[in-house]
Amino acid sequence: MQLACTECKERTYTTRKNKKNDPNRIELNKHCPRCRRHTLHREAK
Template identity: 45%
Template sequence: MAKGKDIRINIILECTGCDKKNVNKESTGISRYITQKNRHNTPSRLELRKFCPCCCKHMIHAEIKK
């Protein structure tokens, strides 16, 4: 099967609360998760509520471009 025709694709979720410009000195950076989604069932961008170790609380993580 061709690579572009796969139904399940890997995506990266990034924390929307972590500000790239205003990262604390003690924080390690921006929280990111890698997961999969079915492009036929969810064609729009995915947003999930996951734990962010930088913010130390549950935040919304949105899909980003690769």
């Protein structure tokens, strides 16, 4: 599963999740190297 920045759409993080515990898309605040600041990252398809 990849996490994409909501502002520039770049996919910079990969992670795993348990689909039974987290059926919805994950949203985390992470540092985006392209935007050079912390932004909201959402689970990408």
